[in-house]
Amino acid sequence: MNIRVVFNQKGGVGKSTISTNLAAASAKKGLKTLLVDLDAQCNSTHYAGIDHHDEIKTVADMFKQTVGWFSTQSTAMDFVQPTAFDNLFVMPADPALGKIERELESRYKMYKLRETLQEVASDFDRIYIDTPPNFNFYSKAALISATSFLIPFDCDDFSAQAIEKLLDNVAELRNDHNPELAFEGIIINQFNAQANLPKQLVQGLKDKGFPVMPTHLSASVKIRESHSKRTPIVYLSPKHKLSEQFEHLLSDLEK
Numbered sequence: 001m002n003i004r005v006v007f008n009q010k011g012g013v014g015k016s017t018i019s020t021n022l023a024a025a026s027a028k029k030g031l032k033t034l035l036v037d038l039d040a041q042c043n044s045t046h047y048a049g050i051d052h053h054d055e056i057k058t059v060a061d062m063f064k065q066t067v068g069w070f071s072t073q074s075t076a077m078d079f080v081q082p083t084a085f086d087n088l089f090v091m092p093a094d095p096a097l098g099k100i101e102r103e104l105e106s107r108y109k110m111y112k113l114r115e116t117l118q119e120v121a122s123d124f125d126r127i128y129i130d131t132p133p134n135f136n137f138y139s140k141a142a143l144i145s146a147t148s149f150l151i152p153f154d155c156d157d158f159s160a161q162a163i164e165k166l167l168d169n170v171a172e173l174r175n176d177h178n179p180e181l182a183f184e185g186i187i188i189n190q191f192n193a194q195a196n197l198p199k200q201l202v203q204g205l206k207d208k209g210f211p212v213m214p215t216h217l218s219a220s221v222k223i224r225e226s227h228s229k230r231t232p233i234v235y236l237s238p239k240h241k242l243s244e245q246f247e248h249l250l251s252d253l254e255k
């Protein structure tokens, strides 16, 4: 089973946009795909078209169950919601994730996501996990559950400096909790081929020996439109340059 986590502790680098569109591109190819949203901001959940209401079970309910909040136990598939898109399913986030984080951490529930995903693994071909912009309980739970991780990079000098720190954090977690976790690659986002700095920054990452994914994602205002229409760009505008880049990126990953 292939479980990819998209992680960068820096905010706004494209984690939610990338995890949702990779999951959508995967579903479009006919792979039954689950998108797990671990960010209390619920951006991926919203982008994939899922609405919160009382009946919907979220990843927060899954975690709450592990600390005995509910009298009846749900199975892992009860936390999986269908979307309007063929083959695309979501385990939704919930604003409540923030409130319960400390209790989950103090009660050592970091492995519960891994157990839950193992339970549903045979129902899906691919799983993508979106994470919050922090190295917190949820991103750690995601990195423990995953088979590989991807780091979106926004072509900013501070981000380049932060990547080594990020990799140190992940390496420690890998050694302690998930030795199988592979570093699949850095995804260059909002790349401007006309400017010099992005090219230099990308070259700098390559020079350090980091795996940089060969397909870079351009900046496009169409992303905002796809967010507001709550339709991943690969569905909204399949012929758009950025949609094609997402599909290439997925092919690079699936090679």
Ligand SMILES: Nc1ncnc2c1ncn2[C@@H]1O[C@H](COP(=O)(O)OP(=O)(O)OP(=O)(O)O)[C@@H](O)[C@H]1O
Binding pocket: 010, 011, 012, 013, 014, 015, 016, 017, 018, 039, 041, 043, 131, 132, 133, 189, 190, 217, 218, 219, 220, 221, 223, 224, 227
């Ligand atoms: N390729 C792109 N072209 C244009 N805008 C983009 C692109 N990728 C991301 N953005 C914009 O950048 C912002 C941040 O994107 P996104 O929410 O995906 O990042 P994130 O890393 O998930 O953020 P957070 O850390 O808050 O969860 C959004 O406003 C989004 O529209």
Ligand SMILES: [Mg+2]
Binding pocket: 015, 016, 017, 039, 041, 043, 044, 131
């Ligand atoms: Mg996000």
